[in-house]
Amino acid sequence: MATLRRLIACLGGTILLHNAHGAASAPPDRIAMPQARFATGDDPRRAQPDFDDSGWATVDTSRNYEKQGFDGHDGYSWYRIHVTIPSSLKAGSDWPQRLRVYLSAIDDADEAWLNGVPIGKTGRMPEDPGGFDGRWQAVRDYQADLSKVPVHWDRDNVIAIRVYDGVGGGGFHRDVPSISMPNRADGLRFGPERARFDFRPDGKVAVSLDVANDIPTRQRGQLVMEVFDPRSGKTLQRQAGALALAAGQSRTLRWTVPTGPGVEARLRFVDALSGRGIASRLPLPYLLTPADGAAPAIHGAGVLGARPGTPLAHRVPATGKAPLRFSAANLPAGLTLDAATGVISGTVPAAGSYPVTLRVENAAGAASRVWTVEAGDKLALTPPMGWNSWNAFGVNVSDAQVRATARILVESGLAAKGWSSVNIDDGWQAAARANDGELAGNERFPDMAALGGYLHGLGLRFGIYSSPGPATCGKYLGAYRHEAQDAATYARWGVDFLKYDLCSYHDMIAKTPTRAAHMLPYQIMGEALKAQPRGIVYSLCQYGEQQVWEWGADVGGQAWRMTGDILDTWASVLETGFSAAPYTQYVAPGRWNDPDMLVVGHVGWGDPKPSRLTPDEQYSHISLWSMLAAPLLLGNDLTKLDAFTLNLLTNAEVLAINQDTLGRAASRVRDADDWQIWVKPLADGGKAIGIFNMGDRFRRLRVDPALYAKGQSGLPYQARDAWRQRALPGAGGAIDVELPAHGVMLLTVR
Structure with a gap:
């Protein structure tokens, strides 16, 4: 272990070991690339190293090009980075067959060349099969095989990056890109995304960790696992052993370890040949929510806002040992309750307040609760709760995924705690409208009305997505100049919730817009929705511009985004959630500030992986959103629902804080x-x-x-x-x- 010479510097869940006394300065074996030459437009010749880019602009590679004189540009653009790669890099590596080209994060899709040879691609371009798919949050960590890619040592090299931006900020937007040479140990993968956890009755957690060797040579060394408790400052458990993996081989390691708030497993591998190593920190999940008892209990909001004379489908959220039997006293005429499923359906009565006594029974007992139907003009009297497809599937969402998610909501017990909406985000729209202007689903959504009927049959609500502009953020059809027609289509399909995303309409607003200009497109759709024979909750997504919390309700909205998109990092939770403090006084029943969706479980915007938030941060994330009376919209892939995430999302007392009928934010x-x-x-x-x-x-x-x-x-x-x-x-x-x-x-x- 005395040979470990590198300070911990985290990247993607795996940590490189560097000299133990330093702090945050870049290691000498990494070449930073803080600037690039940049031009808009598209030309395949730009990938070649001898292309003349002398007339291009020079931009920073740690922030969007919009912030550097190219405001409003969407579509294709290119970066070209000229970099001298010193031959001394080879001397500092024990595996000089690869060159690591770290391009940070790029908004939205990219493909990269080194000296004219392709080295990596993330996302899909509009011309690719399947169409555009942006991966703006993904890290571009490309590896160039030096047996195939020419490198001009100690001379000029050119990294060319072709970028397509759908809407909003484009290009580089995170930390500075760099070049380095990986070591053998860097090819060993054992970060948090490769771990699985099973919880034991004694409070310990069984950890299964998949360790993989991604380099074409054998790995041999020692792996040490230590469980550290920050409360006591002590190591609770330590295990060490030899680890050998052939090229491309993987192996599952298993430990049973103590866990609790802040407790983490610290893993360290040291290569036997070079003495170099890597490390990873594995935050250990722990369960706080007690298991539900056998006796019945009724959960969820105590009130429902609905428009008179419109269709209603509502699942009574209840737990208890199956089978459960549901009944209701004073249920208004026009509504019926399925005694076996607890689904209330029918037509909302005339305007008025209708207190209903719900009762649930099973062999272990009975529970009752007053639930009030408020028939009138107000919808979403408590914050919407449900699931949205974006953070899991991006624009690749399908009818089959939506139906599978709906079944999991019911079968997992999430719906029994009030998670009741299934919202399809961007990517469902057909490529073109019909001759009469009608909008339909694409090949992944062959029958939207049938999908809505399926969701309503489960007692769930059906949500959909569009934009006031000609195109959505994913370059699908928007509602521009078809607002009334699309609203009527949504109503026919049985839609209960519309997320309306600014997207391409942003380019139609003046660079110094007035509040009226921002309000106009949302007012048009708000009036179109109100004219429908169906109550459709209206969620505005325009990122808090022009203080939307002051006027969102005036255009018919019930919820409005406050910030840019959330990421699964603590910094993003700070930016989207904790920054809401100055605006909480605007929250009231039917008027909800929205700090964006939840980033727990498996998220990834088309490539779901475990959230990068620690378990402690996930408890804080859910707690804060509940305190803010914010919409609770899951963004995770529920087909990968794990025991920790399910426990996190099914705490009735925490959710009751969010769904409290007073409707006030903290x-x-x-x-x-x-x-x-x-x-x-x-x-x-x-x-x-x-x-x-x-x-x-x-x-x-x-x-x-x-x-x-x-x-x-x-x-x-x-x-x-x-x-x-x-x-x-x-x-x-x-x-x-x-x-x-x-x-x-x-x-x-x-």
Whole structure:
């Protein structure tokens, strides 16, 4: 182990080991490429090294070209990076057969050449089979085989990158690209995305880790696994052993280890020949939500807003040992309840308030609850809950995937906790309209009305996506100049929810737009939806421009995005969720600030992988969105639903905070010393309190919940830990909160 010489520098879940005293400076064996030559348009000759790019603009490679004088450009463009590659790189590598060309992240799709030879491609270009598919969030980490790709050592080399941007920001947008030579150990893959977890009754977790050798030579060395607890600062478990893998071989390693908040497995492999190594940190998931009991329980919102005289399909969310038997007292005329499935269907009654007593029975007991149908002009009286296809499948979504997801929502128990909408994002539209202007689904969606009927038969809601512009963000047909026609089509298909994304309409607005210009396209569609014989929840997606939270309801919206798209990183959660603090006063029933979809489980915008958020960060993510009274829209691939994610998403007490009928968002009452405290008023007079550790280490804080719940320290209170669903001991006084980095304690106090 004395030969480990490299400081931990994380990339994609795997960590390179560097000299142990340094900090964040770039290693000397990596050539940074902070600038490139850039031009819009398309010409295949630009891939060749002798192409004359002397007249091109020079741009930074760590930010979009829109921010560097090319505002509003969508479509094709090229970068050309001239770089001298020193021969000394070879001396620092124990495997000089490959050159690593790290191109960071590119918006949206790209293909790259080194000295005229292709070295990598991410996403699909419009001319490719299947059409355009952007992968703006994906890391471009290309490997050039030096037996096939010429490199001019100590002389000029040209990396040419062809880019296609669908809409919005384009080109490079993350960290600086670089060139380096990988070592043998870099070909060993054992990051978090290769792990699976099974939870044991004793609280431990069984870890299965797939280790793969991706280089064409044998790997041999030692692998060490240590379980570290940041609370105690101690190593809880250590195992070491020899590891040998032939070229291309993989092997599954298994351990049973303790887990808990902040606990992680630290893995380290050292190559036997060179002494060089790599390391990976594997955050260990842990379960907080107690299992549901055998006795029945009814969950979800206590109120439903619906338009009089319109169709309704609603699944009563309930748990308990099957079979369950459902009944309802005072169900309005025109609505019926299926006693076996709990699906209420029919026609919404005349305007008025209709309290219904729902009852669920099984062999273990019975439960009842008042559920009120508010028939009137207001929809989405509690934040929408469901699933959206974008973060999992991107533009490649299909009817089969949507139906499979709907079945999983029901069969997994997610629908039994209120996850009730299935929303198709971009990529469902046909390539062209019919002669009469009618819009249809493409070959992946042969019968949209039948799909809507299938979802309604399960008691789920049907959501769809479009744009006010001529094209969507994925370059599919938008609703421009067909708004009323498309709204009528949605209604015929049985659509219950529309996400309306600015996309190409952004290019139709002046560079210094007025608020009225932003409102206009959303008002047109809002009026078209209101004219339909169906209640369709209207979600505006224009990224918070012109303070949409101030006018979204005026154009008929029930929810509106506040920021750009979320990523599965803590920095993105900070940017999209915690940044909402100044605007929470605008939230009310039917008026929801939307910080974007949830990034838990397997996400990847067409290539789903486990979320890069740690388990602690995922608990904070769900907690904050619940406190914000934000729409809860899953973005994960439910066919890969794991036990941790299911446990995370089925906590009835946490979800009740989000679905509370008062419809108020939390206010941030403390933001100091890397601690944030948020307080949300509840309909029964209680308060929900979220305590977040924003720091990067396990820390303790003394808090008196009465100060935040009752306005004065020292008063008596009753508090529950919502995640663990248990009462805190005592009836008052300060408590000591211990939280891991980016962790949360979520309380309800009365």
